[in-house]
Amino acid sequence: MSLNPGSARPPAGSTNSKPLVAEGDINNTAARQQWREQINDAGSQQLLDDDAGVFLHQSMSSPCMNSLSGADGIYLTDGAGNRTMDFHGNNVHQLGHGHPNVIKAIEQQMQALPFSPRRFTNQTAVDCAKKIIDICPDELTRLLFAPGGTSAVGMALKLARLVTGNAKVISLWDGFHGASLDAIAVGGEAGFRQGLGPLMAGVERIPPSCRYRGPFVREDGDDLHYADYLEYVIEKEGGVGAFIAETVRNTDVQVPSKAYWQRIREICDKHGVMLIIDEIPNGMGRSGHWFTFEEFGICPDILCIGKGLGGGIMPLAAMITREQYNIAGNVSLGHYTHEKSPVSCAAALATIETIEQQQLLSKVKDDEQWMRQRLAEMQERYPIIGDVRGIGLLWGIELVLDRDSKEKASAEAERVMYQCMKNGVSFKVSAGNVLQLSPPLIIERTQLAEAIDIVEQAIASVCPPQQQTLTL
Template identity: 55%
Template structure:
């Protein structure tokens, strides 16, 4: 049954939200109360790819678990990448309540102590990067980074990777490499060059990063109007992890050709990879670092760029100028998030959970030949499904079927690139919870692949 419903259906970046499998889910796995609310949701909210129709209606989220209006619980292995601390961390809520009793908004041209304390704390954690601008969301952070790079270099072109995702605003979509977000949106912002990423599996280079570096150098050497190289340090959507050799060589190439390296760590910073920032794995320092998502603790939308003091020379240019630029509430959330990560030794916990995740997923790969690749770092993992291990034919139908089987049994994650199960739990997940969630995943493989 599960394999039949996907035949000839359109494949896009995530799970197939308009498929007959989604229709079956909504008809048979959602309560009457949720159905009524979902109908209202569809009535009032704009519809868009990857987001509608919604899967279910949530009533609560605490720690690693979401609860729907009927009381069903899901382990959230998606979380929109904001759940580094889990949901509704009590210390974070306390910090926000305290801030609500004081200053809740900071008018432009005025600063506030909470924002200053947040900036001081963040900069103490990013040696070599010592100036910040706060923004309300990740797309805005990338937009500021692009403007700053133009101001610093005097060059208007941007280099990025195909298949990359950096945000949904029109300027950022223009420089990203994920085609689904550019459909029907042209003309795009000019001056963008793209190169294939150094993918470790099922890509143009097949893990040969030397060829990827040759291509990168060729493009930089041929176009002296490229002022910025925008990239995800680690690709979030399907968990692609470049080597230290790649990033150290890329850093040197940017220096050689006068190009600013902008690293987008909006979904992967703050412990997701086992380090506070992913670039720390590579012993490099970017010129501009973009942060967001979990920076607000999963409660307050908050993002920022962090950059070098030498680039702070454009007080005549409005690089950001956002209404909530020095939001006391956002700053309180960011400061509390950084403090909780430190006080609760979450990075050390991630290192322990990484080993358990690796062992479990490798055992799963040994048991189920449909798993062509398992890759990950920290608590960001991708399980790539293929029907033919030689030609790496994408097992899209099976990936979708496994996702819905897991949803039925209380495990939520997203499917990326059509056939990659992206597993991204809260960093606070404990051993028992992780084992329970991975048991649900294993049972889904058994049911789908042996039916």
């Protein structure tokens, strides 16, 4: 039976409300439509129409920005042949796109053993697991693979229940941990939950450590009160089994203090709450460490990694935990079809080995210092830049209409993004006004400087001339 689309009613619980501005740039604005109309390539326009006609539409994914015909190194190539530096990459592009070491490993593995049913093991999967454990802190010795980060988070939530006997979870407002029902239940972005009805019970959210804007910001920059809020909720709520968070919030790049995370670790230990750290977007070297939590001198009870683990080609994620939590022998925490994919594991092994061989962790720390200085100089020149924050090769530039009121310059941020896209740099806008910059770790300094020049030129073009002089 087929329905007439023109007469069909929206399903119960659906919503046609305006998308909420949070995780990424919005795809249905007038600026997006203008961008689409200026694409001067018939083939790309047709492909965009075909995409819109066959895929379900969803926030932040449709309508698409453009079509792609290639991706190599730090560049994306669109249907018209234009090359753009990728400072977005869905956080999978630590090694850029199509790294030859990863491709070679995948091709060799496909010839040797392309698939391994769950009932069997294989050398590549075991080697990959050992290598991941090797780059983790000594406390983390056991893991399970999953086909994606969302699934790794789901396994972590299950394990925390089994270990503690407590089902309640505390997470952060504005946090993101995946798009499945369990992941959005502990996520803090309303855009993923609106219209979906009841989700997993027993989730409480607390404010993230935001040191620039919000009702809890202190002039001295201290953020320990955000950690103390966690203890308050644990004690009031009772029955809490886990606290889940990104070490550094990836979307609008919120970077807590080291003292904050050490207090969080103390609170979790004191109350028997498992600390689940989501390193899915920021792990695998983006911070200049294998994992971002290392910057803050802590170790989680459960670690979730993914995205860049598969070298930007193969989907692979993992949940890693401590030896004493190997207690679920009679429970299927994951049991995914591609749980020990030899091809995905070959890609992950090649990724880790390449990061080691090219000494990318130390390179990223050097890049961090360069970025910090360059963006600070830009902040001095342009009053529209209210705040700059970042770590490694993850940076956020927050645009505001007024530095005192901190009113968001959302329209201006969108104009900057499209101007940069036109001039050869792709990134996303988070929280409506934060330019989120995540270049590949392999990017050369000259390329990095070229990209930031393009960003600065775009900011200058949207900042009114009378605002160009700042009195400090």
